[in-house]
Amino acid sequence: MGSSFGRYFQVTTFGESHGAAVGVVIDGIPAGIPVDLARIQQELNRRKPGVSRFVSPRGESDEVEILSGVSHGKALGSPIALLVRNRDVQSADYAEIRELFRPGHADYTYFKKYGAPPQPGGGRASGRETVGRVAAGAVAKALLESHGITIQAYTVAIGGIHAARVDRDFAEKDPLRCADPDVSARMAELIDQARSDGDSVGGVVELTVDGVPAGLGDPVFHKLDAALAWAMISIGAVKGVEFGAGFQLAAMRGSQSNDQISSQGFLSNNAGGILGGISTGQQILMRLAVKPTSSISKPQATIDIHGADRTIEVKGRHDPCLCPRICPVAEAMAALALADALLERKATSIP
């Protein structure tokens, strides 16, 4: 059951990194909405490894196939199944570490839960699983865009270097998806340095949603921010999430943090566009804490599946910073949560 998300716009992903394929089934989708193969492919390409020196050139082609639910470019109303075959599977890379738990990885906990030793490439816990999310997210984005809702995620901090401004067009083209043209180069240097040390760095991704009408969200447990937080923390490597002023609210007074209202609209947006779990009509704003890539070649202490002390050096090409990879996944997850809220509103709107 853990692989399903959404109540009205319901997606179920499947697939392990080095199995036959990864994919997703989307159910609950309104008949007639446009579903464009090229658009789905384009979103997958945005997460494609090999686009820069900052994402590992694993050589996946990630060609998506629509298995069902679409005819002549429109949703039939039946489940849409999307499939991407795994290629370039090189289990040999992983053979030597099959019995060692990689620190920071899910190897240990999957072993404890499922009883299986570390899977090549991470198995279900691999970032490869996000292919299904991004593919489904592309369908959700198309639905949202037909309602004027757009989503963008970009990098605002890496290893202690912070963006001072947000240039959305720059972010879309920057290999790090950095929002600030003035700091992107410094971030890149920092990453190169970490890589040459056999190390990795963390960062912060910011995500905005524009064009959201007031009234989306389903209190009290499916509040829009609760659903978005759930969606974001379900992404591997995301260890924190905040809305609007977030953790800074802890040091504020109510007279500062409350977003006062005028007949021209809200006077500020410390709430991040959501009050009481329902969208205000302002921009939705959230930030995600991204931990440093767990796979590093520096020697680390670990144990093997028999419990013996060992040292591990995780070889292979890994992204030294996950922020650029997480941006499209975060957008996809936000799209899924918002599409769900949109259909909830349709179902329960005042007759």
Place this chain on the structure above:
Amino acid sequence: MGSSFGRYFQVTTFGESHGAAVGVVIDGIPAGIPVDLARIQQELNRRKPGVSRFVSPRGESDEVEILSGVSHGKALGSPIALLVRNRDVQSADYAEIRELFRPGHADYTYFKKYGAPPQPGGGRASGRETVGRVAAGAVAKALLESHGITIQAYTVAIGGIHAARVDRDFAEKDPLRCADPDVSARMAELIDQARSDGDSVGGVVELTVDGVPAGLGDPVFHKLDAALAWAMISIGAVKGVEFGAGFQLAAMRGSQSNDQISSQGFLSNNAGGILGGISTGQQILMRLAVKPTSSISKPQATIDIHGADRTIEVKGRHDPCLCPRICPVAEAMAALALADALLERKATSIP
């Protein structure tokens, strides 16, 4: 549908602040587990207003009644319904502001979604709704404790003052649930000052879970941390959540952040006790950003339901800081998420 949480241990809360009652139905509960009325009442008393000068003395008695599902102190296996009548309903307090949207409140968004003007006491968006959560959480806690799992939430920051250490016994008795005996008095002064200014302050609540076995959590969308984040952000006033080192991970390197492993156990806990969405067996650690109370008596700009500019002063006695109130609710929500994970493990454990 928004009022249900959990897939295996499923709770549905109901009730508005100034309606007849608030309550909860719990379904999916194993027959035979102990359900103690006194224990549920005790948890409700922990959130009870009037216990100190920092929580509003609304005079609710919050006497809980078990309507179903329990016989001779044990769960029958059928749904457990718990009811708390609303008393001391003083709609008059709110009459004058029925047409004004209170900044920082859900008034505006509920109006946009449900078409109803601001409800007395906040209606469904009131903190009163958490009675059902805490009552259900008490049942979940009993289930967890029979597995050796305990949960505690406490205040670690208020208005910029930070706890330097955690004294659990102190926190349980402190009116602010502050973890650090050395700063509690200063926090209290800060709050008193804010109140005398007709203002409020925010803070940070930390929550720990001890005794969790390795192997709880259901990848990929019902990861334990994703479920906990969902649970926490569903609490009104919580605007951010982080696990382990959280947002500090953004400035770290992988060689620092990875929790290395020895035959004696993990060497650190930057992950907060969860890897790949599954518990490691370490302490689960998370922090919540709590915004300042929205209800303040300082004049604020707002509009009425007709869109006209107005000024509002929210009268009545309000908690100047929500942290002490949120602690028991956060514990309850963590208990619900963990009870769900516990039953999921039972259902899918290796045969």
Place this chain on the structure above:
Amino acid sequence: MGSSFGRYFQVTTFGESHGAAVGVVIDGIPAGIPVDLARIQQELNRRKPGVSRFVSPRGESDEVEILSGVSHGKALGSPIALLVRNRDVQSADYAEIRELFRPGHADYTYFKKYGAPPQPGGGRASGRETVGRVAAGAVAKALLESHGITIQAYTVAIGGIHAARVDRDFAEKDPLRCADPDVSARMAELIDQARSDGDSVGGVVELTVDGVPAGLGDPVFHKLDAALAWAMISIGAVKGVEFGAGFQLAAMRGSQSNDQISSQGFLSNNAGGILGGISTGQQILMRLAVKPTSSISKPQATIDIHGADRTIEVKGRHDPCLCPRICPVAEAMAALALADALLERKATSIP
């Protein structure tokens, strides 16, 4: 989880026959729809024992209270909780048989599943549980009626006596809810005879839904007929369900059974108003097999909870035929399934 029904219009019932109360929580309900206490009470009165000599005069008053979700006669959009206190609890009636499994009852299976001995009055398995269904059904009926959809169930066979025609007004007033004025008296005689023998009789209930628009139902697993069958078989004592020509279709040819179509509409209704799981716009027609009341005073072989052979005579006043009691419950369940289908259509309708 077993006590929830519906995906969009979701109800959760709670309560045992001799506990404090029975009730229901409805979630997912559109804000603004009319919710009338008197209407709910009226539906409960239709299932009220003591209205005739054919239903046991247990003296329940079944006064319903709205706990939440309604203000000024309209749904707020939050969960609607409805409560009916249990009164007239006479466990003494049952004391003597606490250790015996009553044949045809759920005593034995509840003992096997939940480990509890037979509960006074049947516990959760009692017909008393249907109070919550009927109360929620009244809300669903009001929603459906605002869309022109009406539901009626009536008795068409008892103990081998069959109705030859359907007089809807007569059925509504007849103590047996018999559809045919010409056979009602004979059915009553048959029942009286069975009762005087310490025995009971079975029957058939027919249910119709009028005014259903074409297009309701959610293939492939939530087909409208599948949801209705699920709903009906979830009623205690209902052991079979058929749509349209039902089991008679087994002996037909396709050229007979297919409902041909003309520009004036369908030429027959062997499908019972549903094709491929979606409503055709014709009348929905189904029949339910109702087993004889399990509680009979005739001596029967049974065992006690220790496995020893015993003889049981189930004393107390029991309905000798369940058909009149099941009619309002069947209507309620049909209303829940249709309300769910109605909201599904709203959520997924062509944009």
Place this chain on the structure above:
Amino acid sequence: MGSSFGRYFQVTTFGESHGAAVGVVIDGIPAGIPVDLARIQQELNRRKPGVSRFVSPRGESDEVEILSGVSHGKALGSPIALLVRNRDVQSADYAEIRELFRPGHADYTYFKKYGAPPQPGGGRASGRETVGRVAAGAVAKALLESHGITIQAYTVAIGGIHAARVDRDFAEKDPLRCADPDVSARMAELIDQARSDGDSVGGVVELTVDGVPAGLGDPVFHKLDAALAWAMISIGAVKGVEFGAGFQLAAMRGSQSNDQISSQGFLSNNAGGILGGISTGQQILMRLAVKPTSSISKPQATIDIHGADRTIEVKGRHDPCLCPRICPVAEAMAALALADALLERKATSIP
């Protein structure tokens, strides 16, 4: 959402008859249970067209592929995705009737709900959709068999000819899956006659489950019989379902219908192995009403998508009786419902 079934053992099917593929995703499956490709293929072969003159020789090869969730013949605990490519797609067969609603088919209702004209081969409403059910059912059967539970469905009536006894081995080999060797030939003649008339016939399928322990089922809405009825009526062409003595109970007295109990076990099985929605430990017995195949070449009145009166003759090779095809699908659906009940029991069993 309509394409998912099950709460603990959750399956989601996808695919249209003439799209790229059909398949299924199974989630919630315990890690470690055996998943054998050959076994899944074998179950698919049992539903394979072309095995006899009674099922249409469409030439599908139905070769199944495991996309995920299985390694070395065992479930990983992650979702199992199973895929079968569609081949032999001959839309030309259908071209001429694209604008006509076939009587007895879902063409009309799909058009009303989804806005799409009749799909080649039936689209999502095609029997082809059951491939996913049977594939998932094979996995569920393996789980059940490891608990000693076995399922068999067979034909007991066709066009008014009834089986007088049940020979299970014969049924498994008989092209009609007829349970009675003495009537199989007469049934075959009847079918041949119907086919030569351009017509079709209905029948009755009986399904038994052996080895079920007492205690499976989740009252009150997910009673085992309610779940099974839901499962069965979700199969196209099944228009009725009954348990145990079923509709015959309507003419019985309680003293006949109650299954009395002795220390040696139940003395009869009129309840069909389920009481109060929970298995008794006896054989589960149910019967399904199967309507005659809707596709017949005899001329029938219909309308086109513009509403004009037309006559239709549905060409192509169609099964003149659906019973043999429905048997393996009914077994699969029963397996899914029982696997769900089995996991529910694990999750909620007395600690």
